[in-house]
Amino acid sequence: MMPGRWVASVLLLALHGLLSLQPAARAEMQGDDGSIEDGSSIHFPVSPPVVPDAAEERREHFRALEAKDLFRYERLLAMSSPRNGSRRQARQTSKVPDVLSDTSEFAELPMRSALNIAHVGMYLVSVRFGTPALPFNLVLDTANDLTWISCRLRRRKGKHYGRSSAAQTMSVGADGVPVKKATTHFFRPSKSSSWRRIRCSQPECGVLPYTTCEKEFTQAASCSYHQKVLDGTVTIGIYGMEKATVALSDGKMAKLPGLVLGCSVMEAGLTVDAHDGVLSLGNGEVSFGVIASSRFASRFSFCLLSANSERTASSYLTFGPNPAVMGPGTMVTDISYNNYIHVAFGFRVTGISVGGQPLDIPPEVWDDKLRHGGVVLDTGTSVTAFVPAAYDAVTAALDSYLGHLPRITDMPGFEFCYNWTFTGDGVDPAHNVTIPSFDVELQGGAVLQADAKSVVMPEVQPGVACLAFRKLLEGPNIIGNVLMQEHIWEFEHRTGVMRFRKDKCTNHHLKGNSTTANIHQAYAPGPSASSDF
Incomplete structure (x- = not known):
């Protein structure tokens, strides 16, 4: 068994004794009619x-x-x-x-x-x-x-x-x-x-x-x-x-x-x-x-x-x-299990390209067998973070497209900020700005193509945009939810396979299920929701 491999059977065996004491937990999962279809x-x-x-x-x-x-x-x-x-x-x-x-x-x-x-x-x-x-x-x-x-x-x-x-x-x-x-x-x-x-x-x-x-x-x-x-x-x-x-x-x-x-x-x-x-x-x-x-x-x-x-x-x-996972542009790659942070998992990066040009990043940065190498996916982290060898290469490449704009240097948490109003799609002819393509190349040929708003954070304050990356003193590298947004992700740990593709995420609601909708709407953050939780 691979180190860190998520295998549900191990859990079920470990908790068998506990479940056997609980008729309610031992019972099969049931729907309204007493059964659930395969x-x-x-x-x-x-x-x-x-x-x-x-x-x-x-x-x-x-x-x-x-x-x-x-x-x-x-x-x-x-x-x-x-x-x-x-x-x-x-x-x-x-x-x-x-x-x-x-x-x-x-x-x-x-x-x-x-x-x-x-x-x-x-x-x-x-x-x-x-x-x-x-x-x-x-x-x-x-x-x-x-x-x-x-x-x-x-x-x-x-x-x-x-x-x-x-x-x-x-x-x-x-x-x-x-x-x-x-x-x-x-x-x-x-x-x-x-x-x-x-x-x-x-x-x-x-x-x-x-x-x-x-x-x-x-x-x-x-x-x-x-x-x-x-x-x-x-x-x-x-x-x-x-x-x-x-x-x-x-x-x-x-x-x-x-x-x-x-x-x-x-x-x-x-x-x-x-x-x-x-x-x-x-x-x-x-x-x-x-x-x-x-x-x-x-x-x-x-x-x-x-x-x-x-x-x-x-x-x-x-x-x-989930049928929504499979569609035009679905990518498939292996899940990477970190040997040193066993609760985390990610994928194996083979390189990063900006504007179609591969960046010069040492391969050991992405090696998950090294103590501070590899990449983990963390939905609880927002801004993607790289170790210096990767961060410096990424920010230098992106800054070459934005460096002619006035720099803002007093923005806590962000090193590369610009006096520029983000136009949404990253194309602004009036200021000679086009956010380049940003591709994370993965094992097996899969490519994570980030949108402009996942590479540059618009309106950190009015009229100021910042590169959406942070420098880590040591790894592993962290892919945050800003880079993961507007993609659908599927993880199948039994086979160690990950699938993903671009998606606006707006068409995945259950149809005709008012009960589920009400669960969310009762707790959905609204304009004044900061005091509701």
């Missing part, structure tokens, strides 16, 4: 990031976007360890308060954030968890293996404490003064009849990441986790098994059982106050993507709308066959 798919609405219109808010948006990407990068570096290293580190360096591991008594710690970055560069997925099913907005994350939702646990007498009844998070305003922020939608396990807590005494707890069970524990102790990474982002909680209510391709609703869910009672850091949690699609044993796709042809796909899409626009995350 070849079915399930769908979850995905909403794009919101870019504000006002000049100052737009400037702050991109400043926060850069901060968020930097912390994501540090998080990936923190995961640069052999498989299961994160679990060992959690046990050695983190100690969850005893109250979290005792069934009869639970504590809730306040959620705080150092910066309000609501919806900055994040794609949100609407998923219904629990019985009865309730919708939650979770960040689409291909470089994470822990799916978690902000939780409210209760003590024996039902008393809640730690989080206020209003369930408000805290952020720091521009003047440094803490301000009240969004209301989070909490998952309440006590109100879900399908929730099954995992105990430290169950052997299945040992296959879960970031676990913090002590060597000596009571039979009642919950299987707890503590995910802490270099960027300061922390989530602490307990593991359980849960169901999700999903929309099938024929419009019916069904239950998806056997999902590993983190019930998070404490979150902190710059990336946790704009949503209800994280939906993991990474290469991990308990990733939501692993479990869900194992029931649907071992594949999932998504299409990332442009950040400039209408506020009401949405696309879909699909598990199972």
Whole structure:
């Protein structure tokens, strides 16, 4: 078996004992008529990031976007360890308060954030968890293996404490003064009849990441986790098994059982106050993507709308066959599994061309067998980031097309900015500007052709456009969602194959399914949605 290869059968074997204890989880997935046809798919609405219109808010948006990407990068570096290293580190360096591991008594710690970055560069997925099913907005994350939702646990007498009844998070305003922020939608396990807590005494707890069970524990102790990474982002909680209510391709609703869910009672850091949690699609044993796709042809796909899409626009995350993947221009390449960041995956780059001219980039930059080489795809990162050898070549090539424009040097997070109003398609004869083609050449002959707005970020502030790339001190290189937007992507980990093609992502809605549409519309970011989450 290849290192890092995502094989759903491994997960199912590891959790067999746990599933055998739960009739609800053991049951086959069923639709309204008691069965699901072969070849079915399930769908979850995905909403794009919101870019504000006002000049100052737009400037702050991109400043926060850069901060968020930097912390994501540090998080990936923190995961640069052999498989299961994160679990060992959690046990050695983190100690969850005893109250979290005792069934009869639970504590809730306040959620705080150092910066309000609501919806900055994040794609949100609407998923219904629990019985009865309730919708939650979770960040689409291909470089994470822990799916978690902000939780409210209760003590024996039902008393809640730690989080206020209003369930408000805290952020720091521009003047440094803490301000009240969004209301989070909490998952309440006590109100879900399908929730099954995992105990430290169950052997299945040992296959879960970031676990913090002590060597000596009571039979009642919950299987707890503590995910802490270099960027300061922390989530602490307990593991359980849960169901999700999903929309099938024929419009019916069904239950998806056997999902590993983190019930998070404490979150902190710059990336946790704009949503209800994280939906993991990474290469991990308990990733939501692993479990869900194992029931649907071992594949999932998504299409990332442009950040400039209408506020009401949405696309879909699909598990199972998706006809939209196959069409004119569909590219096929192998999935690359990073040996050092096991939760991440990507593709093998053979070169980059700008304006049809190959760039002089050392091949070792793309070698995923080297500790700091290779490329990972990260939907949680916005701006694509390269190590110096690649970044310098890319920016020099693009600057040769834009260097005659007045440079702007005081734009935080961006090195190459120009006093120029982006015209949409990248062609502006009046200023002698044509954004060149940008091709990422992949193993097997596939080519990722980026649009102009994925290479140059328009209107970082009024009249200023910037190259959409960032320099990394060390690898792996990161392909962010700006470069991935307006493409449909499919990942079939059982065969190690990736497919993608250009697509506006506006025609993937389920027809005649008002239930799914309502899930998304109830939580879709709107002009004033920054205070809704």
